[in-house]
Amino acid sequence: MDRLDQLLGAASPLLRRVDALLRAGGAPPDHGVWHQLRRVRLLPGDAARAVAALRPTDLRDAGPELRADARACALLAAHLPPPGEWSGAAADSYDQARQRTAERLSGGETSLTERLEASADLAEALVDWMRTTRDGLAWILAELLGSTEAVVLASDTMDIASPREAGASADIAEKVLQAVADAYDEATDLLRRSTALAVAR
Numbered sequence: 001m002d003r004l005d006q007l008l009g010a011a012s013p014l015l016r017r018v019d020a021l022l023r024a025g026g027a028p029p030d031h032g033v034w035h036q037l038r039r040v041r042l043l044p045g046d047a048a049r050a051v052a053a054l055r056p057t058d059l060r061d062a063g064p065e066l067r068a069d070a071r072a073c074a075l076l077a078a079h080l081p082p083p084g085e086w087s088g089a090a091a092d093s094y095d096q097a098r099q100r101t102a103e104r105l106s107g108g109e110t111s112l113t114e115r116l117e118a119s120a121d122l123a124e125a126l127v128d129w130m131r132t133t134r135d136g137l138a139w140i141l142a143e144l145l146g147s148t149e150a151v152v153l154a155s156d157t158m159d160i161a162s163p164r165e166a167g168a169s170a171d172i173a174e175k176v177l178q179a180v181a182d183a184y185d186e187a188t189d190l191l192r193r194s195t196a197l198a199v200a201r
Contacts, residue, residue: 004138008052011141015045015176017153018169025160027170036177040184044176051137051180056130059123066120073113077105115197122194129190133183140179144172 149168
């Protein structure tokens with residue numbers, strides 16, 4: 001359990017109140033929360049739980065394992081046996097096939113070795129992104145739990161007609177959703193830069 005797991009538990013009642021106010025009463029028409037809602041398409045509670053569901057430890061071993069596979073491919077490519085004393089057309093044909101196989105395994109940007117290394121880079125970047133995203137949201141929640149807006153929403157009853165409560169819930173929602181939206185934009189850029197990995201070779 002990290003800081004986000006701990007803080008999300010403490011912040012859940014506040015996020016539930018914010019979600020309920022947004023569902024029931026909306027937000028001031030010109031408030032920035034509307035832009036963030038369009039970006040994320042989730043209420044703050046659901047958005048926070050989506051980030052909490054990110055598990056960097058699930059990908060922690062992927063990078064080293066992929067790099068080990070890349071080294072194995074490079075080693076195999078370097079040790080494919082040449083024809084040796086074998087000669088003739090069949091030997092030439094075999095040697096050409098051996099060289100093509102070696103290049104596919106470890107020879108250039110499209111080789112299996114390079115693709116495995118790129119996949120490892122992506123896995124490690126995703127691990128870093130998940131950790132950074134979780135940490136960032138944890139900081140936001142810690143700040144919000146001690147905010148004036150949280151005090152406004154701390155009463156036992158909810159007044160959907162109260163401009164003060166509507167404004168407080170919108171302010172909290174905007175901060176949570178912006179943090180999540182910005183983080184997911186970063187992930188989108190990261191995956192976009194890695195689209196070459198999905199192209200069949």
